[in-house]
Amino acid sequence: MFKSLAPPEYLATIDQVKCIRCKRCIQNCGWSVYSWGGDKVLIDTSKCVKCLRCYHYCPEEAIQILDNPVKFKNNAYWGYNNIRNLKRQAETGGIPLTGMGSDLPYPILFDNLLIDACQVTNPSIDPLREPMELRTYLGKKPASVEFEKGKDGKLKLKTKMPPQIKINLPLIFSPMSYGSISLNAQKVLAIAAKECGILMNTGEGGLHEDLLPYRDSIIVQVASGRFGVNPDYLNAGVAVEIKIGQGAKPGIGGHLPGEKIPLEVARTRMIPVGTDAISPAPQHDIYSIEDLKQLIYAIKEATDYKPVSVKIAAVHNVAAIASGIVRAGADIIYLDGFRGGTGAAPSIIRDHLGIPIEHAIAAVDDRLRQEGIRNEASIIAAGGIRSSADAAKAIALGADAVAIATAALTTMGCTICGKCYTGNCSWGITTQRPELTARLDPEIFAERLINLVHAWEHELKEILGALGINAVDSLRGNRERLRGVGLDTQTLDILGVKPAGR
Amino acid sequence: MLQIDAKGMYYRELNQKVRSAIANGEKEITLKNVNGQYYIGDGLRGNAAITVEGVPGNDLAAFMDGPTLTIKSNAQDNIANTMNAGKIVIHGNAGDVLGYGMRGGTLHILGDVGYRVGIHMKGLKRQSPTIIVGGTAGDFFGEYMAGGILILLGLNEKDPRPIVGDYLGTGMHGGAIYIRGEVDKNLCGAEVGILEPDEDDLKTLRQYLGDYCKDFKLDIEDIMKKGFKKLLPISLRPYGNLYAY
Numbered sequence: 106m107f108k109s110l111a112p113p114e115y116l117a118t119i120d121q122v123k124c125i126r127c128k129r130c131i132q133n134c135g136w137s138v139y140s141w142g143g144d145k146v147l148i149d150t151s152k153c154v155k156c157l158r159c160y161h162y163c164p165e166e167a168i169q170i171l172d173n174p175v176k177f178k179n180n181a182y183w184g185y186n187n188i189r190n191l192k193r194q195a196e197t198g199g200i201p202l203t204g205m206g207s208d209l210p211y212p213i214l215f216d217n218l219l220i221d222a223c224q225v226t227n228p229s230i231d232p233l234r235e236p237m238e239l240r241t242y243l244g245k246k247p248a249s250v251e252f253e254k255g256k257d258g259k260l261k262l263k264t265k266m267p268p269q270i271k272i273n274l275p276l277i278f279s280p281m282s283y284g285s286i287s288l289n290a291q292k293v294l295a296i297a298a299k300e301c302g303i304l305m306n307t308g309e310g311g312l313h314e315d316l317l318p319y320r321d322s323i324i325v326q327v328a329s330g331r332f333g334v335n336p337d338y339l340n341a342g343v344a345v346e347i348k349i350g351q352g353a354k355p356g357i358g359g360h361l362p363g364e365k366i367p368l369e370v371a372r373t374r375m376i377p378v379g380t381d382a383i384s385p386a387p388q389h390d391i392y393s394i395e396d397l398k399q400l401i402y403a404i405k406e407a408t409d410y411k412p413v414s415v416k417i418a419a420v421h422n423v424a425a426i427a428s429g430i431v432r433a434g435a436d437i438i439y440l441d442g443f444r445g446g447t448g449a450a451p452s453i454i455r456d457h458l459g460i461p462i463e464h465a466i467a468a469v470d471d472r473l474r475q476e477g478i479r480n481e482a483s484i485i486a487a488g489g490i491r492s493s494a495d496a497a498k499a500i501a502l503g504a505d506a507v508a509i510a511t512a513a514l515t516t517m518g519c520t521i522c523g524k525c526y527t528g529n530c531s532w533g534i535t536t537q538r539p540e541l542t543a544r545l546d547p548e549i550f551a552e553r554l555i556n557l558v559h560a561w562e563h564e565l566k567e568i569l570g571a572l573g574i575n576a577v578d579s580l581r582g583n584r585e586r587l588r589g590v591g592l593d594t595q596t597l598d599i600l601g602v603k604p605a606g607r
Numbered sequence: 608m609l610q611i612d613a614k615g616m617y618y619r620e621l622n623q624k625v626r627s628a629i630a631n632g633e634k635e636i637t638l639k640n641v642n643g644q645y646y647i648g649d650g651l652r653g654n655a656a657i658t659v660e661g662v663p664g665n666d667l668a669a670f671m672d673g674p675t676l677t678i679k680s681n682a683q684d685n686i687a688n689t690m691n692a693g694k695i696v697i698h699g700n701a702g703d704v705l706g707y708g709m710r711g712g713t714l715h716i717l718g719d720v721g722y723r724v725g726i727h728m729k730g731l732k733r734q735s736p737t738i739i740v741g742g743t744a745g746d747f748f749g750e751y752m753a754g755g756i757l758i759l760l761g762l763n764e765k766d767p768r769p770i771v772g773d774y775l776g777t778g779m780h781g782g783a784i785y786i787r788g789e790v791d792k793n794l795c796g797a798e799v800g801i802l803e804p805d806e807d808d809l810k811t812l813r814q815y816l817g818d819y820c821k822d823f824k825l826d827i828e829d830i831m832k833k834g835f836k837k838l839l840p841i842s843l844r845p846y847g848n849l850y851a852y
C-alpha cells in the first residue's frame with residue numbers, strides 16, 4: 106500500500122538545538138505523532154492535528170506546528186479540504202468525518218449586526234454600581250395572570266404557574282453526552298453549572314452516578330437511541346429534553362464510534378463494549394407533531410409533569426416546526442443553528458445542511474408571536490455562540506437564553522482542532538482513553554469555566570447598561586436595539602432589523 | 608384488589624388514580640372499560656399487577672419499572688417504550704414500534720404485531736429485555752437491536768402471510784432473534800447472520816417459552832416441534848468501514 110496522496114495539513118517541527126530530550130511531547134500527544142528514536146524525538150507529522158498540547162507542554166518552546174507549505178497549490182475554488190477529501194475518499198471509499206462546527210466561510214450574521222447604545226437623550230446605566238437583572242425563567246408562561254386577596258389581606262397569585270426553571274443568567278451548556286466527551290469533561294460542566302446557577306445537559310448517553318450531586322443543575326436528554334433512559338434518569342434532572350436534531354447534522358442520527366465505547370460507557374448505554382453506538386436518524390415513534398406530543402406527555406406522565414424541552418436543528422421550515430412543537434406541549438424549544446458543534450458528523454452534512462441560528466431565532470420568534478403562542482415556550486438558541494455579544498444579539502433577536510458548548514470546551518484546553526470523532530483528544534475532553542481523560546482535573550478546569558461564565562455575565566451587564574436597560578427581559582426580542590450593516594433588504598426583513606443609519 | 612371504571616375518563620385522571628392506589632400499597636388493580644387511554648402504566652414502579660379490560664391506548668407501559676400488566680384484548684402502538692422492568696401480557700394483537708429502546712422486562716403477545724418491533728432494544732448481562740410474539744411481525748423486526756431477545760413464533764399455521772416482513776434485524780449489533788420455522792435470507796438486513804440454534808439456545812428458548820406458554824395456556828411441546836433459526840449480528844461494528852478517518 107502506498108502512502109496517502111493527501112499531504113499532511115501540518116508540519117510538527119522540533120528545534121533539535123533547543124530540545125532537551127525530556128520526551129514530554131511523546132507523553133502528551135494523544136495522536137502518537139512523536140516517538141523516541143534512541144537519541145532524538147522522531148516525528149510522524151501526518152498524524153498531527155494542531156491541537157497544540159505538545160507545544161504547551163514543551164518546557165523549552167522547541168516545538169512549532171506549521172501549516173504545511175507544500176500541501177496543495179493554492180486555489181480559490183479547489184480548497185485544501187476539497188482535494189484532501191477526494192484523495193481520502195479515493196483511498197477508502199468512506200465518508201470523511203469531522204468534529205466541531207462548520208469552518209466554511211459562509212456569511213456570519215452576528216458579525217453584521219450591531220447593538221444600540223444610549224447617548225444624551227436617554228441615560229445609560231452603570232452596571233457595577235446599579236442593580237442589573239440577568240435572572241431568567243425557562244418554561245411556559247401563562248397568557249395572563251390573576252391575583253386574589255389572601256386571608257392576611259395581601260395579594261397573591263391566583264393563576265397556577267407552569268413549572269419554571271430559574272437560571273442566574275440567560276446562558277446554559279449545550280448537550281454533550283458521556284461517550285462523546287469524557288466523564289471528567291461532564292464533571293467540569295456540572296460543577297460550573299451548579300456554581301453559576303445555570304444548567305448543563307447530559308446529551309444522549311445516560312447519567313453517570315458521579316453527576317447525581319449536581320442534579321438540580323442538569324437537563325437529561327432522551328433521543329432516538331434511548332441510551333441510559335429509565336424512570337430514575339427521567340426524574341434525575343430539572344427537565345427532560347427530547348432531541349430531534351442537531352445543528353451540525355440536521356436530519357441524520359448519532360454515531361459514536363466503537364473506539365469511544367469502553368466498558369464504563371457501554372454499561373451506561375447498555376450496549377456491547379467496542380460496538381458503534383447508533384442513534385437512528387429519526388425517532389421511529391415520532392413521524393408527526395401528534396407523535397411528538399405523545400412522547401412529550403409520556404415523559405410528563407413519568408415525571409409528574411416536569412418541563413420538557415424539544416431540541417431541533419435550524420432548518421428551512423423551522424418556524425412552522427417550532428409552532429407545532431409548542432402546540433405539542435413543549436415548555437422549551439431548543440434551536441441549534443448550522444454552525445453548532447458536534448463530536449462526529451460527516452463533513453458533507455455539517456458543511457451543507459441547515460440554516461444559521463440568527464435567521465432561525467428571528468423566524469421562530471416572529472411566527473410564535475403572530476400565532477399568539479410565544480409565551481407558551483421559552484426559546485434557547487445555540488449553534489456557534491462565540492461571545493457574550495453573540496448571546497446578546499441572539500436574545501435581542503428573540504431568544505430567551507443561549508446555550509454554549511464549543512466556548513465551554515475551549516476553557517478545558519480545546520483548540521477546536523475538529524478531531525473529536527477519533528477519541529484521541531490530547532486534552533482529555535473528547536476521549537475515553539484513561540491516560541488522556543486523567544489530564545482533565547474537574548475541579549481545576551471548572552474554575553476556568555466558572556471564570557468564563559462570570560466574564561460573560563459582566564459583559565452582558567455592560568451591554569445592557571449601555572442600552573440603558575436594567576433587566577435582560579427588556580432586551581428579549583427587542584430588535585429595535587439592533588442594526589444591520591452590509592445586509593441586503595430581504596435579510597434585514599427576515600431578521601426584523603433596520604439597517605444602520607435608520 | 609381495586610377496580611377502577613375508566614369509562615369516559617381522561618388518561619391523566621386514570622393514571623393519577625392508578626399511581627395513588629399503588630402509592631397506597633395496592634397490589635392488584637383492574638381497569639374496567641378502558642377505551643384507548645394513553646400511557647397506562649407509564650413510569651410506574653413497584654410490583655403491582657394491573658389487569659386491563661378493553662383496549663388500552665398508545666405508549667402503554669412506557670418507561671415502566673416493575674409492575675405486571677395483563678391486557679385481555681388487543682393493544683395499540685408504542686407498547687413498552689424504553690421499559691426498564693416488569694411484564695406485559697397481551698391476549699390479542701398489538702401495533703407498531705413495540706419495545707422501542709426496551710432495557711429490561713418481558714413483553715408477551717399472543718397475536719400479531721406491526722412494524723419496527725424490538726427496535727433498538729438494549730441489554731446488559733444481568734438486565735436483558737425479552738419480547739415474544741405468537742403470530743407474525745411486520746418489516747424492520749429487531750432493527751438496530753443492541754441487546755436482549757426477540758422470539759417470533761408464527762403459531763397460526765393457517766395464516767398465509769410470511770412470518771416476518773422485510774429488513775429483518777437491519778442495523779443489528781447485539782442481542783439475539785429466534786424465529787420459528789425457516790428464515791428467508793433475502794428478508795434479512797445485511798448485518799444479520801442466520802444460524803442453527805445449539806443446545807444452549809434450545810435451553811434458553813425452553814426457559815422463555817415455558818413462561819410464555821403459562822401465560823397463554825399453550826403447550827410448549829407443540830411449539831418446540833417445529834425448528835427455530837437464530838439470528839445474530841455478524842459484526843459488532845457493521846458500520847466500522849463507513850467512514851474515512
